[in-house]
Amino acid sequence: MAEDREILREVWDGRVPVCIQLASEDHNTLSAPDPYYLMVPRLSYFPLLMDKVRKHFLRFISPDLHEEEMWLESDGMPLKWHYPVGVLFDLHCGGSSLPWALTAHFSHFPEQDLIRCPSREVVESHFMSSVKEADGLKHRGQIITNMQSKDHKQLWMGLCNDKFDQFWAINCKLMECLPEEGFKFIPFRIHFPCQPSLQRLIKPQTDDGRKVTLEELLQEFLPRGNEGDRVVIQGIEVPRDTPLQWMSEHLSHPDNFLHICHIPTQG
Amino acid sequence: MACMTYEEFVASCRVLLQVSKELGDSWVMCHSASDSSTIYLSKTQCFKADMPTPISELTAEKSESPDEIEKLIEDFTQEPEPPDPSSVSNSTPGYIITYEYHIVYSLSHSVPALYFNAWYASGKLLTLQEIWERVSNQFCEQIADNKWNSLTQTEHPVLGRPFFQLHPCRTAELMNIVCCESEQTPKDVKKYLISWLSMFGPVVGLEVPITYYNK
Numbered sequence: 001m002a003e004d005r006e007i008l009r010e011v012w013d014g015r016v017p018v019c020i021q022l023a024s025e026d027h028n029t030l031s032a033p034d035p036y037y038l039m040v041p042r043l044s045y046f047p048l049l050m051d052k053v054r055k056h057f058l059r060f061i062s063p064d065l066h067e068e069e070m071w072l073e074s075d076g077m078p079l080k081w082h083y084p085v086g087v088l089f090d091l092h093c094g095g096s097s098l099p100w101a102l103t104a105h106f107s108h109f110p111e112q113d114l115i116r117c118p119s120r121e122v123v124e125s126h127f128m129s130s131v132k133e134a135d136g137l138k139h140r141g142q143i144i145t146n147m148q149s150k151d152h153k154q155l156w157m158g159l160c161n162d163k164f165d166q167f168w169a170i171n172c173k174l175m176e177c178l179p180e181e182g183f184k185f186i187p188f189r190i191h192f193p194c195q196p197s198l199q200r201l202i203k204p205q206t207d208d209g210r211k212v213t214l215e216e217l218l219q220e221f222l223p224r225g226n227e228g229d230r231v232v233i234q235g236i237e238v239p240r241d242t243p244l245q246w247m248s249e250h251l252s253h254p255d256n257f258l259h260i261c262h263i264p265t266q267g
Numbered sequence: 268m269a270c271m272t273y274e275e276f277v278a279s280c281r282v283l284l285q286v287s288k289e290l291g292d293s294w295v296m297c298h299s300a301s302d303s304s305t306i307y308l309s310k311t312q313c314f315k316a317d318m319p320t321p322i323s324e325l326t327a328e329k330s331e332s333p334d335e336i337e338k339l340i341e342d343f344t345q346e347p348e349p350p351d352p353s354s355v356s357n358s359t360p361g362y363i364i365t366y367e368y369h370i371v372y373s374l375s376h377s378v379p380a381l382y383f384n385a386w387y388a389s390g391k392l393l394t395l396q397e398i399w400e401r402v403s404n405q406f407c408e409q410i411a412d413n414k415w416n417s418l419t420q421t422e423h424p425v426l427g428r429p430f431f432q433l434h435p436c437r438t439a440e441l442m443n444i445v446c447c448e449s450e451q452t453p454k455d456v457k458k459y460l461i462s463w464l465s466m467f468g469p470v471v472g473l474e475v476p477i478t479y480y481n482k
Binding site: 080082111112113114115116121122124125126128129132133134136137141187195196197198199200201 | 301302373374375376377391392394395415416419420421422423424425426427428429434436
């Protein structure tokens with residue numbers, strides 16, 4: 001059970017500043033519209049935050065694009081909205097120059113790269129399916145399956161409405177385990193800037209009861225990493241000797257996965 | 268619960284491939300570009316729109332000659348008007364849709380999962396709405412009642428690209444029932460994938476011929 005509430009709160013409150021411009025090919029006005037600035041929660045998903053941005057830009061685009069889906073790009077890379085904002089920020093910006101400069105598009109949807117997101121239901125469905133996956137790894141899916149659908153709804157609404165207590169009242173059940181055993185497996189994904197992310201199985205403890213650390217996970221699944229590569233979780237470089245079980249309970253995203261960003265050295 | 272390990276999945280894939288080869292079916296094994304130990308199975312099939320029978324079966328009885336098939340494909344390649352999501356698909360007969368099916372292992376649920384993409388001859392992918400509308404009659408009620416938890420677009424775990432997926436979260440439960448009824452032990456790796464596929468494939472047009480069981 002996650003016990004360090006202060007850390008959970010700190011993680012929950014993480015925000016990143018973004019500046020969104022309209023793609024030049026999409027505006028039908030002589031001068032570019034003003035960019036839209038906003039602070040976005042690290043733990044949320046872009047489609048949940050873009051209603052105002054979309055509305056702002058609609059005035060500047062040709063009417064035949066009004067029904068099109070808006071998608072975001074960071075320095076030439078379409079943003080996979082189905083990963084949390086913070087993961088995308090750590091992968092594509094990392095805070096090197098703030099605010100994070102994004103471009104909004106209404107045409108040429110990259111259907112080979114991005115999942116379509118015509119409604120919030122798509123995000124909810126994706127989120128719940130990730131939570132189920134994570135519980136499949138942690139408890140063979142027993143906790144999430146035995147929850148009522150109103151609990152599922154509360155998790156989702158807690159995230160949507162930025163209500164920490166509402167979310168954690170349910171999420172703490174998904175974090176339950178016997179202290180001497182930990183989860184069955186740690187739900188994690190390793191993300192890279194330009195290649196598919198990686199999912200593998202890892203237990204939080206060795207057979208003789210020793211706690212498995214981040215260092216061991218990286219050695220097992222990223223053996224060819226270079227000296228200067230950065231490994232970022234929730235915007236921080238976590239000490240490599242941190243136990244995975246602790247990380248899973250405190251640094252996971254609301255989808256209950258630990259999202260680990262592997263950022264190679266420049267050049 | 269009838270789960271399987273990744274090693275059992277691989278073994279089961281080899282059995283399915285062998286049977287597919289013997290029956291002249293077209294399953295192939297694919298490897299992840301970054302990690303050759305990660306495999307999945309793939310099969311491509313063309314459908315005449317609003318007709319559940321695959322083209323290969325339509326032509327199989329007459330002739331196997333590729334010329335015939337090509338001609339048939341040519342006949343069907345005419346694109347419909349830009350698809351109108353509100354229209355019923357039987358108003359636009361005479362074009363083909365290509366389905367690419369993948370059988371991928373779900374690490375999270377320890378079961379196989381069915382992924383697929385479908386596109387028109389122009390290369391344009393079908394939307395989720397179009398995919399839901401094309402679910403065969405027999406299953407459309409089940410899917411419609413719970414569509415956001417049963418069939419959605421998601422990221423392919425190996426390729427990292429958007430694919431449609433039949434959700435695997437209840438698979439172990441269902442397979443448990445199948446295994447019990449057929450007095451098959453859950454660990455009967457050989458039949459697992461074929462039983463599973465015959466249950467999930469037909470939902471999205473992928474029929475498993477009965478001959479798969481006789482082998």
